[in-house]
Amino acid sequence: MKQLMTGNEAIARGAWEAGVKFASAYPGTPSTEILENLTTYKDIISEWAPNEKVAMEAASGAAIGGVRSMASMKHVGLNVASDPLFTMSYIGVNAGFVAITADEPGQHSSQNEQDNRWMAKLGMLPMVEPSDSQECKDMMAVAMDLSEKYDTPVLMRITTRVSHSKSLVELGNRKEVPLKPYEKNGKKFVCVPANSRIRRVYVDKRMKELAEYSETTPLNRVEKNGGEVGVIASGMSYYYAKEVFGDKASYLKLGFTNPLPAGKIADFCKSVKKIYVIEENDPYIEDEVRKLGFSPIGKGVIPSFGELTPDVLRKAIFGESLPVMEVGADRTVIRPPTLCAGCPHRGVFYEMGRRKNLVIAGDIGCYSLGFAPPYNAMDFNVCMGAAFGSAHGAQKAFDTDPNNQLRVVGVLGDSTFFHTGLNGLLEVIYNKSKVINLILDNRITGMTGHQENPGSGLTAMGEPAVESDIEGVCRAIGVKNLRKINPNNLTEVKEAFDWALSLDEPSVIITRWPCVLKKMTAADKAEFGVCFNTKDRVDHELCIGCKMCLKSGCPAISVDKKAKKANIDPNQCVGCDVCAQICPKQAIKKVVK
Amino acid sequence: MTKSIMLSGVGGQGTILASKLLSMGLAQAGYDVKMSEIHGMSQRGGDVSSQVRYGKQVFSPVIERGGADLLVAFEEMEAMRSLPYLKAGGKAVINKYNISPMPVVSGVADYPDGLSEEIAKKVDTTVVDAAGKAVEMGNPKVMNVILLGATVEMMGLNEVDWDAIIAENVKAQFVELNKKAFEEGRKLVRK
Structure with missing residues (x-):
């Protein structure tokens, strides 16, 4: 029987069936579950790398070493990893090598909406684009074969809806691929200019051969429904188009999208009177169609940003919408994401939000939420790992003013x-x-x-690992001023900031307390004791309804407007005591069992 | 003809598990099924929705505005938020249960009144107290399976062995409780 799988689950299954033996990744929505699912296949060495670049490098090395390998990441992760990928394009492989980019039209959980199909062109890499979970699984095997046949990394591009939607998949068996013998071959594997210039010629030849493959592969197929309307689409956009055009259009469904099949596209365009190119984000296919001398309907009417869900498409193309029951703006209240009750980031954002003359450079993680009320404790954040570098530049800029009073804090996890x-x-x-x-x-x-x-003490496969010591790393690179604090102790937090601000040189403050949702390991229990199992409550005799406790931004606290008293939801509270330290009347007390 | 069911609620209410069980049951009954959900930043305390589509052949995993045959809201205000997704002639099941969002908790906004009543004026609406039923059954967490039972009853999906689906996907010690919860959910909307 077929199984219901997400695209991410199906990619992991496809990798296993295709004989993959090594996989590396750095987590990032919507790609994370690919590697999480790979860890369930014991024939595959699955690893979390410190970042996407290292994941790409590790997978590159494994492919050179002779096993089928892969690296998966979110779209912005590929920016970090493009350096090794783009030169692996020249070097080629020994065993198969597939890189996966999970793009985010609509930016559900991302800082930008870049269209990574251009990366395939830039890196001169063949690219596959699955539309559903079955294709995710099947295309892994195709991509591995292509990688070995054409001596190239292959890029698989998916989007959020492909990653996170479930559809039915016919499973197959694992094809065991034996370790390919490794032979020393400097002219291929060592990318000094003298060798690389020769490989550059090969890359050109390879892409020409792949252009021929693109014309004949069943991954690029025509579905003929008359000669009036023709739709060209790839990925999830293909299904959105099918939903809107149904069988009133012919389709050129593209699954292999670099190089695009110029001949097939031209033939298809000639076979219909009206051509639509349906694609999310950039006019990647449309540009090619125009280059071939055709004038399709595309980005002139279809949005270049956001998801092209069927309603968006229907409106853009036909100017129609299904009848919709509109809801007045006053009938719903937004639910902004918040730091969880018991989140160990709360104390520092509370403290930073209270201080004047701080400019806070944030980073990518739950702590990005520090920008929101009630903290308002973030001035900018850019990308993964940018906090300290961007803080450095901002501080240098401010300090060009001799009267500068601003101090910059960089914050990351x-x-x-x-x-x-x-x-x-x-x-x-x-x-x-x-x-x-x-x-x-x-x-x-x-x-x-x-x-x-690398700091958590376990591998992706759940085996014990060396725990890299953040304090030790900081000291080794020359940090002289360093404090480690408990972020739930507001006195410690306040003193640490007073101390750091008194210095005219760099300092590091490390907070150390587990995420409230973390499954506590034996090591966590030994270090932090039994935490998150007490409750705080408000003594209504003492509460004056001043709402100071709301400044903690804790979702467990509410204020009864009529009674003018604060309440703590016992189902959410885990007893971190941050609010109790804020209360000016000491009205918040630990519940004694 | 493809049918579309939208399940909406607040992160942590178990909408995704309910949708997963629903989709598995539909697949077992021989339908083509697609399910879509959004993970990420909204998972804690944010509004979440999962969408299930089934039929002979399903294209888009995403329901378009005005396209859902059935809206199952795990929380009252989420029913209102998702209402634009419901077909004009569609049906709504609303769990009479309120979770205050941050702006209400912090006193900047009020939780709107009369939401279920307003929706009932527009579409065929069944208001249920799945939260109360779950508490009555001794475990507030089975609220999602009660609502799954209600969904299945509303859609008339009787050809599936739901007990088997529950047994395969729930921890052994909770199987009986969840089977009972499922049945209670069916009873809540049975006319």
């Missing part, structure tokens, strides 16, 4: 520190800015749903 934050700290130390570098170590990669990292 443990996994982000290991990702690329460490490099930013080197910048601060080496180039001497007085940035306050805050590392929120919650013992896990939080935002993406709890993946292990």
Whole structure:
């Protein structure tokens, strides 16, 4: 019987069936579950790398070493990993090598909406684009074969809806692919210019051969429904188009999208009177169609951003919508994401939000939410690992004013520190800015749903690992001023900031307390004791209804407007005591069992 | 003809598990099924929705505005938020249960009144107290399976062995409780 799988599950299954033996990734929505699912196949060495670049490098090395390998990441992760990927394009492979980029039209959980199909062109890489889970599984095998046949990494491009929607998949068996003998071959594998210039010629020849493959592969197929309307689409856009055009259009469904099949596209365009190109984000296919001398309907009417869900498409193309019951704006209230009750980031954002003359450079993680009320404690954030580097530049800029009073704080988490934050700290130390570098170590990669990292003491497969010591790393790269604090103790937090601000040189503050949602390991229990199992409550005799406790931004606290008293939801509270330290009347007390 | 069911609620209410069981049951009954959900930043305390589509051949996993045959809201205000997705002639099941969002908790906004009543004026609406039923059954967490039972009853999906689906996907010690919860959910909307 067929199985219901997400695209991410199906990619993992497809990798297993295709004989993959090594997989590496860095977590990032919507790609995370690919590697999480790979860890369930014991024939595959599955690893979380410190960042996407290292994941790509590790998978590259494994492919050179002779096993089928893969690296998966979100779209912005490929920016970090493009350096090894684009030169692996020249080097080629020994055993098959597939890189996966999970793009985010609509930016459900991302800082930008870049269309990584251009990466395939830029890197001169063949690209496949599955539309559903069955294709995710099947295309892994095709991509591995192509990689070996054409001596190239293959890029698989998916989007959020392909990753996170479930559809039915026919399963197959694993094809065992024996270890390919490794032979020393400097002219191929060592990319010094003399060798690389020769490989450049090969890349050109390869892409010409792949252009021929693109014309004949069944991944690019025509579905003929008369000669009036023709739709060209790839990925999830194909299904959105089918939903809207149904059988009133012919389709050129593209599954192999670099190089695009110029001949097939031209033939298809000639066979219909009206051509539509349906694609999310950029006019990647449309540009090619226009280059061939055709004038399709595309980005002139279809939005270049957001998802092209059937309603969006129907409206853009036919100017129609299904009848919709509109809802007045006053009939719903937004539910902004918040730091969880018991989140160990709460104390520092509370403290930073109260201070004047702080400019806070944030990073990517749960702590990005520090920008929101009631903290308003973030001025900018850019990308993974940018906190310390961007803080450094901002501090240098402010300090060109001799009367500058502003101090810059860079804030990131443990996994982000290991990702690329460490490099930013080197910048601060080496180039001497007085940035306050805050590392929120919650013992896990939080935002993406709890993946292990080099500091957490476990591997992706759940085996014990060396726990990299953040303090030791900081000291080794030259940090002189360092404090480790408990972020739930507001006195410690306040004193740490007073101390750091009194210094005219860089400092590091490391908070160390586990994520409230973390599955506590034996090591966590030994270090932190039994936490998260007490409750705080409000003594209504003492509460004056001043709402100071709301400044903690804790979702467990509410204020009864009529009674003018605060309440704490016992189902959410885990007894972190941050609110109790804020209350000016000491009205919040630990519940004694 | 493809049918579309939208399940909406608040992160942590178990909408995704309910949708998963629903989709598995539909697949077992021989339908083509697609299910879509969004993970990520909204998972804690944010509004979440999962969408299930089934039929002979399903194209889009996403329901378009005005396209759902049935809206199952695990929380009252989420029924209102998802209402634009419901077909004009569609049906709504609303769990009479309120979870205050942050702006209400912090006193900046009020939780709107009369939501279920307003929806009932527009479409065929069944209001249920799945939360109360779950508490009555001794475990508030089975609210999602009660609502799954209600969904199945509303859609008349009787050709599926739901007990087997529950047994395969729920921890052994909770199987009997969940089977009972499922049956209670069916009873809540049975006319």
